[in-house]
Amino acid sequence: MKIVIAPDSFKDSLSAEAVANAIALGLSEVWPDATLVKCPMADGGEGTVESILAACEGELRSATVQGPLGTQVDAHWGWLPHNHTAIIEMAEASGLQLVPVGQRDACTSSTFGTGELIRAALDAGAQRIILAIGGSATNDAGAGALQALGVRLLDAQGQTLKSGGLALTHLAQIDLSHRDPRLATVRFEIAADVNNPLCGPHGASAIFGPQKGASLEQVQQLDLALGHFAGLCAQTLGKDLREEPGSGAAGGLGFAAKAFLGAQFRAGVEVVADLVGLEDAVRDADLVITGEGRFDAQTLRGKTPFGVARIARQQGVPVIVIAGTLGEGYQQMYEHGVDAAFALASGPMTLEQACADAPRLLQDRARDIARVWRIAVCKG
Secondary structure, eight states, X not given: OEEEEOOOOBTTTBOHHHHHHHHHHHHHHXXXXXXXXXXXXXXXXXXXXXXXXXXXXXXXXXXXXXXXXSOEEXXXXXXXXXXXXXXXXXXXXXXXGXXXXXXXXXXXXXXXXXXXXXHHHHHTTOSEEEEEOOSBOOOSTTHHHHHHTTOEEEOTTSOBOOSSSGGGGGOOEEEOTTSOGGGXXXXXXXXXXXXXXXXXXXXHHHHHTGGGTOOHHHHHHHHHHHHHHHHHHHHHHSOOOTTSTTTTGGGGHHXXXXXXXXXXXXXXXXXXXXXXXXXXXXXXXXXXXXXXXXXXXXXXXXXXXXXXXXXXXXXXXXXXXXEEEEOTTGGGGGGTTOOEEEXXXXXXXXXXXXXXXXXXXXXXXXXXXXXXXXXXXXXX
């Protein structure tokens, strides 16, 4: 019996590695001789670096960089020395979790620190850089990151622009003469599940600006500022990518990555699956168990269980989901490779209780699943 355990993290509770370990404990109580292959997963959001490093035996590195509002923060990033690959979660440097709710400012927040992390990866000799761009506090179309990488953004007086998306209103010139030459030798990939354009009613400012502190008036101002930036970028680069799917990801960092770094966009779960070797692990498996904190219709948008189920379905391997909660519409996943889904709670309990007791609950549920599966195997 070979079982692949490939869960995402349970937000505010357990890392993906801890979830996989708890599930493995429960399964081993029933199948002590089973081959249990643990592949901690992520979908490009929080925990992506941790999951990849846990599976690939990489190195966790750190750098002191500029946070979204200009203060210094200690940010971690991942390094895979065997293939010179860096994994960067932009949220480590420019994430919403770094800014208290009352201080969030979509107009002035900057991705400069993300650019500094890219520079650290270049210093390490990176040949491939994977940018996981979920959870941003920024709405500057990646302008700050570009500045950190040597791109000069100047106003009509030839002065460097201030930080933030609103400052792009005053942009008059884009100077590429000091751009870091190493960027041309590196392959960039964006791990994301957002396909919004840069501007307009479905753009970065309109859809994501309010959660980053923007008022309705500021959303309109930011949208115009980002549109102005995109226009000058088109003049400078000879291509206009503002309508490209994903350009609005992470407050427009997706636009900068596409336009200036030649980044290729991929679903985050696909990037992680490739790095951890999930397809090879699943190929001769008898069962796959995956999971996430909340399993519902939103999972169809490219979250971890969706990606895991897609790979398992191609190999004809059944998939079971263990989730913190089963939300509205989770049954839709039964049409996309999931065979059964189970919630953790064994009775009435608060979210706090469920989070605190998650390791035991995961172990219990995995044991129950194994017992039922054993009956099915024996009957078969």
